[in-house]
Amino acid sequence: MSPKVGGVKILQVVLPGDEVLQFNPDGNRECIFIGPGLRWQENIIFATRSGVLKKTSQNLYYIDNHQKRYIPQKREFVIGIILKKNSDNYIIDIGGSEKAKISLMVFENSSKKTRKEMKPGDIIFGQVLVANKDIEPELVCIDVFDNSVGIGALPEDGIMFSIPLHVARMIVNPDNSFLLTISKRIKFKIVVGFNGRVWLKAPRQSDMLAVMNCLLMLEVMPLKEAEWNVFRMIDSFSVKSRN
Structure with missing residues (x-):
């Protein structure tokens, strides 16, 4: 059984040119979507970059890697x-x-x-x-x-910062509860782009800094570990704002 993190199934590690999926034109096919790192050719989906092949609950397949420069993709x-x-x-x-x-x-x-x-x-x-x-x-x-x-x-009263592309894709997944965990302590508005940019607005500056640092934890920690440390991070900024 494939491991599942934040509602995303981790399927396999692939290299450019690897065959990911193949379909029989005369058979029944499930409706799927392909994202970054994949190419459809003659009923076969190939990998165009190295990384981890993942699948969301909406049947979106994509290759996740620690790419720094954004490559525009239609509809993103x-x-x-x-x-x-x-x-x-x-x-x-x-x-x-x-x-x-x-x-x-x-x-x-x-x-x-x-x-x-x-x-x-x-x-x-x-x-x-x-x-x-x-x-x-x-x-x-x-x-x-x-x-x-x-x-x-977007309004001018928020802040914008950047996160790794794989982190951006992780938190926009509707099955990922990380943002909901943060919202238990802080009320905020957030907009996340697939190009790794985040716009954030919260009542206080300390709240915005706390949310920003919670998201940045995902760059160096697994999702579960970051969730365990969310409230500790928020509390640390609450103490700093009072001092």
């Missing part, structure tokens, strides 16, 4: 920083090798008269619409019904 949600405005687009840093862009018209209720105005340094939460090695990534901040559904410009 990311946090970007506005760099400048260029004609009808904003140029955005999403942590990849290439800068991304987003049209001024892909915001909720946006028109030529009411389009969103942002300035360099503003933080934005969007979804990758185009991810191709030959062209720059493109983001969008609305769904197919032209609704923002929680994506768009």
